[in-house]
Amino acid sequence: MEEILIEVKGLKKGYKKRKTKEWVQAVNDVNFTVKRGEILGLLGPNGAGKTTTIKMICGLIVPDEGEVVINGITMQKNRLKGLEHISAVLEGNRNLYWRLTARENLEYFAGNRGNSRKEKASEIEELLHEFKLKQKENELVSNLSRGMQQKLALAVALLADSDVILLDEPTLGLDIETGYEVRQLLKKISEAGKTIIISTHDMPVVQDLCERTVIINDGKVIADEKVEELMNLFETSAYVLTLGNELTEQQQKELDVKFPMNELLDGMKLTITLEQDNDIYDLMDLLKKENTIIEKIDRTTINFEEVFMNLIQEEKNHAIHSIN
Amino acid sequence: MPFIQLIKANTRMEFIEMKRYLPNTLSMIATIYIIFLGMLLGINVIGDPAQAEANIQHVIVNYIFWYLTLVTLTNIGFTITMEATRGTLEQLYMSPLGMWKILLSRLIGYMALHGVIVVGLLYLSMATANQWLYLKPDLTLTILLITLVGIVGVGFMIAGASVIFKQIQAFMQILQFILAALAFVPLSVAPILILAPFVKGVDMIRHVMIQGYSWTDFTAMDYTALIVNSVVYLFIGIFFYLKCEKIAMSRGLLGNY
């Protein structure tokens, strides 16, 4: 039942920057697996190596080390065979022919995978309806809104009938409404049993869609966990303290050093995330020193964005500690 | 047959582009028509008609040869450059049928459409000028097609360079120049050029046009040289292209980083 469809093993990739000639280790030993039918969120700050990882999975970039196995096929050995199982949207609306119509794009890309127009006619019809593009099917892509273009790119990928769909930032540049619409479509697609990897900055995408997330930073995996578990983990260590009087400057400084993940609202409402449960005593000591009154302590509800920021922050602190 | 679908889809794409950019297409058609007509009417103006006809035939056929060769040569590389700037290049590389087959299909579609237009225009201008050239279409077309197969190989080499360097316009211009020069050097002057692409084909055409050669006037050696040259260039070209593709993939050059 729990069949592993994608195995990413020890991927490494470095680039030589064209201008400065300096070496960038974009991906540095990335490992993870994806089960059939799973939606995996690939997260990380700018330049973390998400796009490079995705492109190595679909064989557009050859890794320096490591390999990707999809459905038993090693991409680095048998790329074309592997591609039968993969489709991708890598640059959103730029992945389309703007001088062709919506329908012509679908037909052209189907042809490029060896399918005739006749074979795909009913599927194209369905997709146009489902993606609410039917009325615009004969419109040039250049005349479509960004949201429609993005949806069309997704439809093109879906038409390939592949087991795996790779999406690099599928909601980039969309307004709230279209972003929502694309999320709903993705949800539907996932329910149809596709295996999906989404790289994104868009936290609602992760919260709404992904069961699991792999977070990469500086080319390394720093978390590979169920979204729910990550949320629980951080939920229990995040508090909101309502204070009776304002903190002194000295206290604030100490606070920033000891608990970098803190936020003070109106000088009286302190949101703080603790790395270890015991840290709560240190916090109490810090407040007691200046006789700060604590009126209330609450557990916060945390959203995934905060979880993500906390993880990245922790990683940075560790890096600093290990240098010292 | 997936490859047939590939050719269909890509020919259709080229056809749609021609239709959608009709002004461009029409001005291209008008230009070629005027050039043909000019050449044909030239026969009447310059000197002894009996002599001139053979010459003008040669000039026209050479022109068609040069034109189709140039298109074949630059089309694949140009496709890559275009697709890279549009952002669709990587999508093409996602096809399980392989990029080189897509490029070949694009070229076949483009050449089929252009070939029909050029040949059609030639007959149209002959009708307009009421100057009927004796073209031996069976022989010339065969030589032309075999020669073009070799040119496709050279086109793939240029495509390989395009995948890595993206901008190769300057290089293409030099190449056009070399090509034009090659078209004018008779093989008897520099026999080594038989190893170059395209030269043997042009030389045979020259014999057909000026010396009035027919199928049987060429030796088996002539045909063998023509075919072997083309096939070898085709294979070397595709091989070279695939090598360049590998390099581009390991340096991450396919995307628009």
Ligand SMILES: Nc1ncnc2c1ncn2[C@@H]1O[C@H](COP(=O)(O)OP(=O)(O)OP(=O)(O)O)[C@@H](O)[C@H]1O
């Ligand atoms: N083709 C390339 N040539 C040189 N350097 C590259 C290339 N592609 C990526 N890089 C560098 O590699 C690192 C990782 O880039 P990558 O695009 O994989 O990150 P990302 O996580 O997708 O970032 P973003 O969120 O900005 O899309 C960055 O430092 C980037 O500058």
Ligand SMILES: [Mg+2]
């Ligand atoms: Mg990216």
